[in-house]
Amino acid sequence: DSGVTQTPKHLITATGQRVTLRCSPRSGDLSVYWYQQSLDQGLQFLIHYYNGEERAKGNILERFSAQQFPDLHSELNLSSLELGDSALYFCATGQNPYEQYFGPGTRLTVT
Amino acid sequence: KNEVEQSPQNLTAQEGEFITINCSYSVGISALHWLQQHPGGGIVSLFMLSSGKKKHGRLIATINIQEKHSSLHITASHPRDSAVYICAVIINNNNDMRFGAGTRLTVKP
Secondary structure, three states, X not given: OOOOEEEOOEEEEOOOOOEEEEEEOOXXXXXXXXXXXXXXXXXXXXXXXXXXXXXXXXXXXXXXXXXXXXXXXXXXXXOOOOHHHOEEEEEEEEOOOOOOEEOOOEEEEEO | OOOEEEEOOEEXXXXXXXXXXXXXXXXXXXEEEEEEEOOOOOEEEEEEEOOEEEEEOOXXXXXXXXXXXXXXXXXXXXXXXXEEEEEEEEEOOOOOEEEOOOEEEEEEO
């Protein structure tokens, strides 16, 4: 158990909907990364926040956005969902930008 | 061509064997991670390297920055080492990340 929590564990929703995934870091962790893992594309980096500020953006679609709040938890918002957005979404947190303690992931199924 | 290439894609070993998984990358990096993903889906970062060599138990990771290559070694492999091992690099001009496709390791008793 890394100490990083993600909610919900599973989410089933319909195309066109909007969902919010939550990541709660370990105590003291300032850095949070979001990743998408789909069957056909493997792991992809979405976005990185450090102490509330966006530090790097990867392959994140315009329909997706993220925030890191003052209490350092983070949320990933996915809107206008498509079938291809079905994937495992992981966050990873750490005290510095190079540490990666992964949460258990949220499995999103878009039907 | 993928910026991060791992080999082999699949590896089957007998318990006790020495295992090597390789990662080559074509971009400038500030750090490299070796990740382990178990069949249940959970991911653990085994090592973060920016130079040299690190060891943790039966696992050893090395990186050669000049040659843009890293290796993960497992000594005295055990069935519980069966997992997918993923190489991930942090690109040094923009902190973007790239991942290898993973190496699926199966260790048979």
